[in-house]
Amino acid sequence: MNTIADFIPPILVAQGAFWLMVFITLTGAILAVIPSKIVHNILGLAQAMFGVAGIYLFLGSQFVAMMQLLIYVGAICVTYIFGIMLSPPLELERKKQTRIREAMALIVSVIGFVVIVQMIAQTPWAPYAAPGRDWTTKTLGQALLTRYFLVFELISLLLAVAIVGAILIVDRGWYLIGGPGHKRK
């Protein structure tokens, strides 16, 4: 019985999978930014988030990878789709002024990238090497409910406030900014 491990060594498969995830992430990020159709941007964002979830798996955390898939691909991208359905236009034309803006944005981001990479290269990182580290969901859950309980509660409170605020803005925003037909009392 031949398996794939007989032909290709497993370490090579793992490395190939890692670089495939990096490729998926970067192409998704570029797709999320470059095209002028917003739907394509959102699909690119979903692809990039998928790749990031794979990289989190390589970093050893199944729980955060699943949360990445659930929250970003499952919730945020779908919410954006609803957002563009409620506020067209879906496609934007490029003007001449936009070309100049694109060039400036490219210059700024390239300079920022060079500076960050230089900083990364110059910092003397001291790796903490400890074999057999515990990355399981059980440990994370216990930490979240004991030591980082305040963080956990704060996320819940923030999300509740955000939901109420979003509903209020969409429902009463027209009234709050004093649009026609909605006189302030």
Add this chain to the structure above:
Amino acid sequence: MESLLTYLVLGALMFCIGIFGLLQQNSLIGMLIATELILNGAGMNFMAFGMFLTPDPTVGQVFTLFIMGVAAAEAAIALSIIITIYRRFKEIRVDGISELKG
């Protein structure tokens, strides 16, 4: 593959692609998408630091989860503001919304 620098450079790349998109996009939703990329670049850095540098491996994961919660809240609020702006101006391009310019 198993080095801190790979993850840090990948996070920096995502961050800078996000900055590029934020500066270059003409629509509010496009800028919001670029913001998500920036937040994810930061989250990737935290996960890498948690894996390679700290003695307590849960710190990076907790921080990344916190970033995700903040990103979800931010997306909800920003989308509701965008929908309100669209009702008011019939426009979500940043060039068209210039009432506060004076």
